[in-house]
Amino acid sequence: MEPIKIFRRMRLIAGEAENLVRPVRLTNNPIAFLDTSMYSENCGDYVIMxxxxxxxxKILPDSEQILHIPTHGWDESVENARRDVRKIACGTNLLPWDYEKDHALATPRTHLGNYAHSVCLLAVGMREVQGQMRDFTPYTARFLRFLFDPDCLHSVRDEHTKQRLHAIGVDNVLNTACVTMWNLTEEFCESISRDRHDEVLTTITEYAQDPRQDKYMIETLLRNYDRVHLWIQSVDDRPYLESLDIDDSRLHLIDHSFEAFDSFVKQHSESIDYFGTRLHAGIHCLNHGIRSMIVSVDNRASDIARDTNLPVMPREDLQSSMQSWIDHSDPVRIILPTDNIRKWKGQFRSLTN
Incomplete structure (x- = not known):
């Protein structure tokens, strides 16, 4: 089916069926994950998953079958998803302001009704456009209400996303912070080292380039640490790094895979710092007790930091603040919305078949 015909059909279904398609009783066994890592070239999605x-x-230990359905690409599992299966949309920027221009979530092309009122959000956020957040379009608002399960509590990663959903009439929303942060309790954060190490892990972000600031960041790390490791989180990070005109022979590059990154972090958790632009790489390091600073390049890190005190430094502040952090960092004091996390987890006891 041609894209324009798909969107016309989606308009018809989402516009009319929002009220006409009645919710069905959803099952947790099987349950489906709308998996952001499938077909993704950005390994940050693997961190989230x-x-x-x-x-x-832990929440559904008795669920005997977990289905994985892609969000980034279409395949038969999208088309044939059962209507009565609850679909957990896992993390990342799945909520665009204009769904017709930015088809962020793969949905069935023919049997769109199979997604009706069956999607439950887990730490999902809204994406910005050219550095700004916009209101949902009327069509997007109708389409999201068509997708969302009206009986569950939806988890979003920041207050801004929660407020935007409230504005379109989706009130059953909890700000839980990102699911990658749920283990960063006060007790755990007290164990994170404040001492500077001899080696550092860094990242850059090819889709949010600032060559002057990114080059300054890497060269400052090279001056201050005995060895600098750089993880290629996205396939396009490598050519961007090459364009920065840095002597990369002084860098130890970590392969583009979650497995390589995870293995490196586990093996070096007591000997490295993290200072880089990739949000979930930094959060993964924090989860392993690594002294970390995330450099914000878009709304995601700054929105989460505003709510949770996640250690984040705006990229424009690098030249004034980076050296100070390298020399001495403050204690990590993450503020988690523990009651909201508990409510979101606990709802599955009652949302059973």
């Missing part, structure tokens, strides 16, 4: 899987395995 790593923690989503860990949490959901």
């Amino acid at each position: 790593h923690y989503a899987n860990l949490q959901m395995s």
